[in-house]
């Protein structure tokens with residue numbers, strides 16, 4: 001038993017430190033494109049068998065997107081996001097957020113505000129705007145730019161909790177927190193719509209009573225809706241250990257507010273944002289990830305229902321020339337015309353969106369047995385491998401063959417339907433009628449590892 005724990009803790013450290021969903025500074029420039037043919041992505045759905053391949057750098061003649069223009073189907077099929085009912089860290093407006101920060105290097109040295117004179121007596125009163133971000137120095141492997149907060153984030157001020165940003169009961173809108181939509185053309189009729197969700201704070205998990213750890217200021221999460229000829233085919237969502245991909249047809253689209261009235265248009269896929277970490281799942285309940293025994297879990301439920309299509313910023317991002325080298329980020333029209341023009345190309349900022357990891361000497365910093373309590377802020381949307389042809393941002397750490405399994409069945413969280421055979425492992429256990437035999441099989445399959453494998457074939 002001790003050995004099992006040691007192995008588990010080792011694997012956990014390995015996963016969390018090296019493959020954390022919040023890219024660490026050292027790997028944020030290394031998102032490599034893994035080429036996929038459609039057959040490896042879509043194994044079993046005969047409906048999609050004969051579709052053409054996706055290209056990360058499509059030639060002009062196979063493109064269907066006009067830079068700066070968002071097809072109507074993209075916002076029609078925008079995801080709906082159920083926030084956790086007791087969520088303490090709600091979505092936040094990025095323009096308002098950056099005004100609470102100054103750009104710095106890791107060592108804390110201030111970087112001058114672009115176009116402003118530090119000798120100006122009002123300089124210290126000047127706020128950082130989104131439109132300043134594109135003028136900040138580009139981060140490199142060794143020299144990262146951070147946004148460092150002007151006041152203490154650890155006291156949960158309003159700009160960290162976003163406590164007023166609850167979705168509107170009637171239409172799901174969050175008035176003061178736009179989502180960010182980035183559309184990329186994958187050639188041959190394929191179009192990827194990346195919806196980014198920004199929260200000011202990530203509250204990390206607790207493990208065996210220790211924690212929280214892995215907290216960071218600034219939190220970017222995203223989901224992808226992949227279209228073929230205007231029809232949604234796959235929905236991928238960011239979560240721990242690589243995220244999950246599902247066929248659109250099998251996702252929940254019903255979306256009712258607490259009195260049972262529909263929000264959204266009935267075609268929008270529904271995803272669930274987990275408590276604190278804001279990782280995204282297709283169902284409610286406890287989602288154990290990466291290691292068995294539910295040591296590490298995310299929790300989702302039906303709290304406020306957010307409809308990002310009511311308030312979003314929109315951009316297209318596609319290669320601009322036949323050499324497929326220069327990527328072109330073009331401002332488009334989201335839900336509120338002219339707002340993007342005012343904010344400029346803030347997406348080109350490639351530094352961190354929050355404070356650097358707190359110094360070990362800092363009284364707010366603590367070492368849990370696994371990880372520091374406060375780690376570096378995350379990097380922004382353009383560093384999330386948007387040119388991928390696989391729906392997954394990257395492979396799970398245990399997935400040495402780099403595959404990306406697109407699931408047919410939505411996996412339900414524990415505590416919801418799992419024992420009733422609502423996921424592939426449950427189906428497998430339910431096969432054994434005798435309770436004791438079932439228990440033995442469950443124990444032998446180690447509550448998780450075998451499920452991973454069964455899942456790959458029956459998911």
Ligand SMILES: *[C@@H]1O[C@H](CO)[C@@H](O)[C@H](O)[C@H]1NC(C)=O
Nearest residue numbers: 105106107108109142143144
């Ligand atoms: C802090 O880091 C920056 C960039 O790496 C460097 O230019 C600067 O000299 C450093 N400042 C101090 C005080 O070490």
Ligand SMILES: *[C@@H]1O[C@H](CO)[C@@H](O)[C@H](O)[C@H]1NC(C)=O
Nearest residue numbers: 169170171257258259260261
């Ligand atoms: C649900 O939506 C309907 C229609 O938009 C509204 O009348 C009702 O009050 C909402 N329910 C709650 C609990 O707000």
Ligand SMILES: *[C@@H]1O[C@H](CO)[C@@H](O)[C@H](O)[C@H]1NC(C)=O
Nearest residue numbers: 068069331332333334337338
């Ligand atoms: C956005 O909409 C406004 C007003 O409808 C229009 O003037 C502008 O050209 C549009 N911008 C883009 C990039 O389509």
Ligand SMILES: *[C@@H]1O[C@H](CO)[C@@H](O)[C@H](O)[C@H]1NC(C)=O
Nearest residue numbers: 409410412417420421422423
């Ligand atoms: C999961 O179980 C619930 C309740 O038993 C059922 O309503 C639902 O259709 C099942 N979903 C799938 C995908 O099997």
